[in-house]
Amino acid sequence: MKLGYRIYPTKRYVSQEIVRAYSEIPTSIISDGMEKMFAMDSKIRPFHPKPMVAGHAITIHCPPGDNLVLQKAIELAEPGDVLVLNTGGDTSQAPVGEIVVSNCIRRGAVGLVIDGAIRDSDILPTLTIPVFAKGVTHRGCYKDGPGELNVPIACGGIIVRPGDLVVGDSDGVVIVPHEEAEGLLPKLINMVEKEGKLLEQIRNKTVDRSWVDQELLDKGYTF
Structure with a gap:
């Protein structure tokens, strides 16, 4: 497969029962339980009054200023998924706004995490799923590619793999490696x-x- 143009199927490793259990645990405790090693950059913050979310990661790697592959990720999303997007930390253009989030809701996704910016910042907090991002800009994205879907990415200084457990709340976002999720819970x-x-x-x-x-x-x- 050509680098920069790879799209893989979504993956799920963690049972819904485990996901629900994590949704009741603060990110601060989850982070402490993993020796504070799997917390995303504090600049990635919630833009929602009720930002509690727990779900399976769909990982997306887009270059700054482009969200073509994100559009495909939306159509692969299933109920309980969290879209995690790496745009290289760029905040000069926003890959996510009201239309993107509304389409994620249509597919049953439970949240988005963006190492970048959003727009429509007055509307996103009124929608039914939380979005976590670094900043806000009115400037939108192109849809030219390249981009990759369901590959390991870096987001907020943390490696995220397809199917890892994403947990977010008012304090930020933490990533639980999928193979550790069940054993860590007790x-x-x-x-x-x-x-x-x-x-x-x-x-x-x-x-x-x-x-x-x-x-x-x-x-x-x-x-």
Whole structure:
């Protein structure tokens, strides 16, 4: 196949039950559970009042200023998919606006993540699925190609592969490698429960904070 013109089928590795479980876990805990190594650049932020999303990655690689292959990705999308788009971090042109997002909704996609810009920024927050992006510009894209679909890409400083689990909320986006999603889940559930107990202790003023002084002493501090 010719480089720059490859289109592969979409892939799904994670069960819908696992996806639903991740949709109830904050990205902060998921990120901590993976040693903070799989969080996207904080510049990629949500443009939606309710940005919680979890789904299977459809990966798209478009050159800056072009969204031809993104149009094909929309038609391959199935319910539960998240379109993840690498445009090289360019924010001078917007590959995504109201028409693109509306077509994604038509196909049942649950979100979009763009290492680039959007337009129609007053309308996108009113639509039913969240979009995460770096910025806003009114300047649109051409549809000339090249571009690739369902290949490994870089987005927000993180490698994303077709079928990886994409989770986003108000804090940003984290990528869970698809082969780790099921095995990681018990650890994350335990972290959620542990944090809930800690917050309850803080509210009840029964929290033990002696670890702070001990940590400082262990590192050689004097006070």
